[in-house]
Amino acid sequence: MTQSVLKAAILGASGYTGAETVRLLRNHPKVEVVAATGNALAGKRLSEIFPHLSGAYDLDVVTSDDVRWDEVDVAFGCLPHGTSQDLIETLPSHVKVVDLSADYRFRDAKAYSAAYGREHLAPERTANAVYGLSELYAEKIAGADLVACPGCYPTAVLLVLLPLMNPLVIDTDTIIIDAKSGASGAGRGLKEGNLFCEVTEGVHAYGVGTHRHTPEIEQELRLMSGDNSVEVTFTPHLIPMARGEMVTCHLRGDADAIHAALVQAYKSQPFVSVLPLGSPPPDTRHVRGTNECRIGVFPDRASGRVIVFGVIDNLVKGSSGQAIQNLNLMMGWDQALGLDVLLPLFP
Ligand SMILES: NC(=O)C1=CN([C@@H]2O[C@H](COP(=O)(O)OP(=O)(O)OC[C@H]3O[C@@H](n4cnc5c(N)ncnc54)[C@H](OP(=O)(O)O)[C@@H]3O)[C@@H](O)[C@H]2O)C=CC1
Numbered sequence: 001m002t003q004s005v006l007k008a009a010i011l012g013a014s015g016y017t018g019a020e021t022v023r024l025l026r027n028h029p030k031v032e033v034v035a036a037t038g039n040a041l042a043g044k045r046l047s048e049i050f051p052h053l054s055g056a057y058d059l060d061v062v063t064s065d066d067v068r069w070d071e072v073d074v075a076f077g078c079l080p081h082g083t084s085q086d087l088i089e090t091l092p093s094h095v096k097v098v099d100l101s102a103d104y105r106f107r108d109a110k111a112y113s114a115a116y117g118r119e120h121l122a123p124e125r126t127a128n129a130v131y132g133l134s135e136l137y138a139e140k141i142a143g144a145d146l147v148a149c150p151g152c153y154p155t156a157v158l159l160v161l162l163p164l165m166n167p168l169v170i171d172t173d174t175i176i177i178d179a180k181s182g183a184s185g186a187g188r189g190l191k192e193g194n195l196f197c198e199v200t201e202g203v204h205a206y207g208v209g210t211h212r213h214t215p216e217i218e219q220e221l222r223l224m225s226g227d228n229s230v231e232v233t234f235t236p237h238l239i240p241m242a243r244g245e246m247v248t249c250h251l252r253g254d255a256d257a258i259h260a261a262l263v264q265a266y267k268s269q270p271f272v273s274v275l276p277l278g279s280p281p282p283d284t285r286h287v288r289g290t291n292e293c294r295i296g297v298f299p300d301r302a303s304g305r306v307i308v309f310g311v312i313d314n315l316v317k318g319s320s321g322q323a324i325q326n327l328n329l330m331m332g333w334d335q336a337l338g339l340d341v342l343l344p345l346f347p
């Protein structure tokens, strides 16, 4: 690839993460979006589906069969799990892939099948894909051809927990994670559970004890700690807002040591900030529309536990923003390229 501008196809541009990737790439000086795909919505223009994108790339939404792949350098996979591998496995080998689905997150194809209920088409490819948690795996991401972006919950959870794993500064027997997400985390597809009346004016847990992000989180904690017995209790909740996600991690350890490990891990990172001890807890509105993860550490003197909060925007750091950060790393560019222009939308 010698040209100065990389040509990108957005697979699933008619969905939330696809549209957000298009919006963010409008600011990117080294990437041009040349193709946008959809399924049911193919045949429309992008601005018909998403009027807010009329000032971005107003492309025709086509099916992937109609993309001129010889003109594409990189594909962002913003497709449902399963559909993603079906399509990615057909792409010509010169196309780099940044996948936002779960299809290449598991090193072990059997673990993928157990969590997602289908056989993997390319067990070797998933075994060798790089897990795209940008801050922790930048060296592996650099030069990779296929990067699997973490799920939105695992992104926030692992940014909090991975720096505490090696050296270990918490008790790994008692990790409890309480998580909350806005409804855009479930995608734009029509689902009863996403109807306004099902979401507004209430909060409910879902996937209790069974959520598919639990094995993804445990895979990464086990790899980092070298301890295959690490388990977590992970409970997600749906809350009545469009975007934003908060994870509350209840840990056993020393608050000062936990805070110091997090500060050390992220001291040179542009997109993760660890608040000083004693600051007010972070709020999803402090990172809304940005690629930032903000972390706050609080000792609970009465219980001896430590409570660590992480907040992200699920559509930016939890998906499209991190995907672009990963492309930057893959290409050897500044990881913040095109992403550091964003200030939070508040309130
Ligand atoms: N939403 C979030 O916060 C996050 C999502 N992710 C992951 O990113 C991926 C995309 O999520 P999201 O954008 O929310 O999903 P959406 O449901 O909003 O969008 C899905 C996209 O995939 C297309 N699509 C669906 N079925 C097919 C098919 N059979 N063939 C071709 N295209 C198809 C849709 O096209 P059309 O609408 O035209 O039918 C649409 O463009 C998922 O794997 C999700 O888990 C990851 C992190 C966060």
Ligand SMILES: CC(=O)N[C@@H](CCC(=O)OP(=O)(O)O)C(=O)O
Residues within 6 Å of the ligand: 100, 101, 102, 150, 151, 152, 153, 181, 182, 183, 184, 185, 186, 187, 236, 238, 318
């Ligand atoms: C609110 C909501 O429904 N959230 C989704 C998570 C979306 C996500 O980011 O994860 P994946 O990429 O693994 O789909 C869920 O709980 O399944």
